[in-house]
Amino acid sequence: MQTFRQIIRVLKTPVTLLLLLAFVGYGAAWGLEHATAPVPERPPTPCVMIDVGGELTPEMVQVRVLNGGTRGGMARNAAGHLRAYDFKVIKVNNTDERLENTVIVGNSEDDPEVQLLTNFFKDAEVRGDGRVDHVVDVLLGTNSVRNTNPKVTTMPVEGEICLPAGTKLPSPSPSPTPSK
Numbered sequence: 001m002q003t004f005r006q007i008i009r010v011l012k013t014p015v016t017l018l019l020l021l022a023f024v025g026y027g028a029a030w031g032l033e034h035a036t037a038p039v040p041e042r043p044p045t046p047c048v049m050i051d052v053g054g055e056l057t058p059e060m061v062q063v064r065v066l067n068g069g070t071r072g073g074m075a076r077n078a079a080g081h082l083r084a085y086d087f088k089v090i091k092v093n094n095t096d097e098r099l100e101n102t103v104i105v106g107n108s109e110d111d112p113e114v115q116l117l118t119n120f121f122k123d124a125e126v127r128g129d130g131r132v133d134h135v136v137d138v139l140l141g142t143n144s145v146r147n148t149n150p151k152v153t154t155m156p157v158e159g160e161i162c163l164p165a166g167t168k169l170p171s172p173s174p175s176p177t178p179s180k
Contacts, residue, residue: 044131044132044133044135045133045164045165046132046133046165047107047132047133047134047162047163047164047165048162048163048164048165048167049160049161049162050160050161050162050163050167050169051159051160052157052160052161052163052169053169054156054157054158055154055155055156055157056112056113056116056154056155056156056157056161057086057153057154058082058085058086058087058116058153058154059086059087059088059168060088060113060163060167060169061087061088061113061116061117061136061163062088062090062134062135062136062163062164062167063079063082063087063088063089063090063117063135063136063137063138064089064090064091064092064093064135064136064137064138065078065079065082065089065091065092065093065137065138065140066091066092066093066094066095066137066138066139066140067093067094067095067140068094068095068096068097068098068099068103068139068140068141069098069099069100069140069141069142069143069144070098070142071142074140074144075092075093075094075140076092078138078140078144078146079092081120081146081148082120082138085120085150085153087117088167090135095139097139098141099139099140099141099142099144100141100142100143101123101124101125101141101143101144102121102122102123102124102125102138102139102140102141102144102145103124103125103126103127103138103139103141104117104118104121104124104125104126104127104136104137104138104139105126105127105128105129105131105136105137105139106126106127106128106129106131106134106135106136106137107128107129107130107131107132107134107162108128108130109126109127109128110128111128111134111136111161111162112155112157112161113134113136113155113161113163114126114128114136115155116152116153116154116155117136117138119147119150119151119152119153120146120147120150121138121144121145121146121147122145122146122147123145133164133165134162134163134164135164
């Protein structure tokens with residue numbers, strides 16, 4: 001019996017240390033895995049119902065302009081064109097999708113902000129993808145053609161429409177004060 005107690009006393013410390021080492025190793029591996037994991041993207045902020053006074057103007061529309069064509073600088077040039085009409089261009093970049101013509105993507109094909117943007121590009125295809133933020137993507141293809149003189153630069157709307165959170169409505173022009 002004495003030898004069995006001696007064996008346990010001799011093995012107790014190394015076995016305890018091995019168990020602690022395994023526990024610390026597992027914790028380190030778990031921590032490293034979670035520390036190096038990619039950060040999930042923030043979900044987009046849903047749009048907000050806004051009464052725009054019966055007319056949607058370009059300054060109320062947020063746009064991302066993305067180049068899907070083979071020529072460089074198309075997105076930058078188109079963004080400048082849209083900014084000239086007061087669209088709020090929030091991103092200019094490339095898209096992985098290779099395109100021949102312009103594609104305008106919004107929440108729905110019937111949304112007023114999507115319809116307004118179709119006036120600025122010839123023969124644009126329109127897509128709806130159900131996005132909740134109501135930001136509109138303009139995907140430019142190799143053969144995209146801007147409409148340099150659009151006939152319609154505002155869109156009539158009825159009641160409230162859903163626009164990206166933080167959309168600022170244009171301030172009303174000050175009424176002239178009568179002079180005495």
